[in-house]
Amino acid sequence: MKSNKDLAARRAAAVPVGVGSATAIYADKAEGAELWDVEGRRYIDFAAGIAVVNVGHRHPRIIEAVQSQLGRFSHTGFQVAPYENYIALAERLNEAAPLDGQAKSIFFTTGAEATENAVKIARAATGRSGVIAFTGGFHGRTLLASAMTGKTNPYKTQFGTMPGDVFHAPFPARGISVADSLRALDLMFAADVDPSRVAAIIIEPIQGEGGFRVTPKELLEGLRERCTRHGIMLIADEVQTGFARTGKLFGIEHSGVKPDLISVAKALGGGFPLSGVVGRAEVMDSVRPGGLGGTYGGSPLACAAGLAVLDVIESEKLCERAERIGQIVSERVAGWTSRSDLVPVGKAHGLGAMIGFDLLKGHGSEEVEAGGAGRVCAKATEAGLIVLSCGVLGETVRLLPPLTISDDLLNEGLDLLEKALKA
Incomplete structure (x- = not known):
C-alpha cells in the first residue's frame, strides 16, 4: 500500500520546493465534503480545493x-x-x-x-x-x-x-x-x-x-x-x-x-x-x-x-445554503471567543460560507498572533479536518466547506476544529 511518507519522499526528489502544500496527506479519493488519503484515512474537507468544489467533490451532475x-x-x-x-x-x-x-x-x-x-x-x-x-x-x-x-x-x-x-x-x-x-x-x-x-x-x-x-x-x-x-x-x-x-x-x-x-x-x-x-x-x-x-x-x-x-x-439553492453555513460557522466561532480553555480567537468575519477568524496574542487582545493559524490548521489535519490559513501575517483560519455539506458533517468538522483550538 502507498503511504503519505513514501509519496513525500518521491515528491521531494521529483517536485521543486517552490510549490508548497498545506498538508502532508496525499489524496486517494473524495466525495461531497469528504476526502480519503492513500492510507485510507478519512478527512472532512473545509478547504474545497481552495473554494473550487463549491458543489462538492464529484457532484453527479458534473x-x-x-x-x-x-x-x-x-x-x-x-x-x-x-x-x-x-x-x-x-x-x-x-x-x-x-x-x-x-x-x-x-x-x-x-x-x-x-x-x-x-x-x-x-x-x-x-x-x-x-x-x-x-x-x-x-x-x-x-x-x-x-x-x-x-x-x-x-x-x-x-x-x-x-x-x-x-x-x-x-x-x-x-x-x-x-x-x-x-x-x-x-x-x-x-x-x-x-x-x-x-x-x-x-x-x-x-x-x-x-x-x-x-x-x-x-x-x-x-x-x-x-x-x-x-x-x-x-x-x-x-x-x-x-x-x-x-x-x-x-x-x-x-x-x-x-x-x-x-x-x-x-x-x-x-x-x-x-x-x-x-x-x-x-x-x-x-x-x-x-x-x-x-x-x-x-x-x-x-x-x-x-x-x-x-x-x-x-x-440546489446554494446561495441560500451558503448563508445557512455561514450562520452556523459564525455562531460557533462566537462561542469560542470567550473560552479560556481554547487558544484566543477573534470574531468571525466574511460573508456567506466564506468565513475566517483570527488567532490572537491573548484573551481580550486585538493583536493577532502571526503564524498562529498555521499551527491550528496543522493540529486540525491531525484530527481529521482539512482547513487552511491565510492573512498577511498568517493569522487567519479560513473556512471554505463545500456548499453541499450537510449540517451533521459541518458540525462534525467544527467539533474537530474546536479540538485543534484546545490550549
Missing part, C-alpha cells in the same frame, strides 16, 4: 456532464474549431453578471490568466497602462498577477523587478478606515500617477489570501465614482468569491456596485480548470482578433462542467 462531453470530443481549441458549450456558458454568465448593459465573456484556464486578461482588456479599452490594486490583495502568481498582489513574501521576494505601472493603495483594515484608503488613492493620483494614465483598479469583494476581509460597500462606491469620473475600468476579482460562495452568485452583488469587468475562476469549473473574464460588451470588444485566447482556454470539458455547476447552484 460527472455526468463531463462524461457526456468526453464521449463527443475532449479538445479542438476554440480558436480552431469553436463549440456550442463555450457559447452557452458565456450566455449564462452574461445574463447573470452584475454589469451595466450588454455583457460578453471569454474563457481561460487559471485565475491568474483571468486577472491578467482583465487588465489587458482594460488597457486596450482605455489606451492606458496604469493599474491600481490594494495591500493584502491576491491576484495570482504569474508575473503581472504577482505585481498586483499586495504581499511581497512569498509572491515577489525572489523574482526581481515586477512589471511597471502597478500601484497599491491601503486596504481598510487594522486601523485604516475607508476614508484613509480613498484619501491615499486621491494622493496617489496627485503624487504618483495621473488618473489619465490609469487603465484599471482591481479589487476583491472579499480579500482571500489577505485574511477574508470584506471590502466595505463605501470603498467600492468610492472606487466606482472615481473610476467613472476618470474613465478608469473597475475590475472585480471574483476568483475566490464567485459562484454562491458568499451567498450571492458574485460577491460584489452584496454592495450593489457594478464593475466594468469581472475575473472568474475556481468554483466555475467544479474541479476542472476554467477561468474567464466577463465584462461590458463595448469594453470586451476593444481587443482585436487574436489578442486574447489560449490553447486550453474554455476547454469543452470544463465548459460542460461550468454549465452543470450553474445548474446545481440554481437547483
Whole structure:
C-alpha cells in the first residue's frame, strides 16, 4: 500500500520546493465534503480545493456532464474549431453578471490568466497602462498577477523587478478606515500617477489570501465614482468569491456596485480548470482578433462542467445554503471567543460560507498572533479536518466547506476544529 511518507519522499526528489502544500496527506479519493488519503484515512474537507468544489467533490451532475462531453470530443481549441458549450456558458454568465448593459465573456484556464486578461482588456479599452490594486490583495502568481498582489513574501521576494505601472493603495483594515484608503488613492493620483494614465483598479469583494476581509460597500462606491469620473475600468476579482460562495452568485452583488469587468475562476469549473473574464460588451470588444485566447482556454470539458455547476447552484439553492453555513460557522466561532480553555480567537468575519477568524496574542487582545493559524490548521489535519490559513501575517483560519455539506458533517468538522483550538 502507498503511504503519505513514501509519496513525500518521491515528491521531494521529483517536485521543486517552490510549490508548497498545506498538508502532508496525499489524496486517494473524495466525495461531497469528504476526502480519503492513500492510507485510507478519512478527512472532512473545509478547504474545497481552495473554494473550487463549491458543489462538492464529484457532484453527479458534473460527472455526468463531463462524461457526456468526453464521449463527443475532449479538445479542438476554440480558436480552431469553436463549440456550442463555450457559447452557452458565456450566455449564462452574461445574463447573470452584475454589469451595466450588454455583457460578453471569454474563457481561460487559471485565475491568474483571468486577472491578467482583465487588465489587458482594460488597457486596450482605455489606451492606458496604469493599474491600481490594494495591500493584502491576491491576484495570482504569474508575473503581472504577482505585481498586483499586495504581499511581497512569498509572491515577489525572489523574482526581481515586477512589471511597471502597478500601484497599491491601503486596504481598510487594522486601523485604516475607508476614508484613509480613498484619501491615499486621491494622493496617489496627485503624487504618483495621473488618473489619465490609469487603465484599471482591481479589487476583491472579499480579500482571500489577505485574511477574508470584506471590502466595505463605501470603498467600492468610492472606487466606482472615481473610476467613472476618470474613465478608469473597475475590475472585480471574483476568483475566490464567485459562484454562491458568499451567498450571492458574485460577491460584489452584496454592495450593489457594478464593475466594468469581472475575473472568474475556481468554483466555475467544479474541479476542472476554467477561468474567464466577463465584462461590458463595448469594453470586451476593444481587443482585436487574436489578442486574447489560449490553447486550453474554455476547454469543452470544463465548459460542460461550468454549465452543470450553474445548474446545481440554481437547483440546489446554494446561495441560500451558503448563508445557512455561514450562520452556523459564525455562531460557533462566537462561542469560542470567550473560552479560556481554547487558544484566543477573534470574531468571525466574511460573508456567506466564506468565513475566517483570527488567532490572537491573548484573551481580550486585538493583536493577532502571526503564524498562529498555521499551527491550528496543522493540529486540525491531525484530527481529521482539512482547513487552511491565510492573512498577511498568517493569522487567519479560513473556512471554505463545500456548499453541499450537510449540517451533521459541518458540525462534525467544527467539533474537530474546536479540538485543534484546545490550549
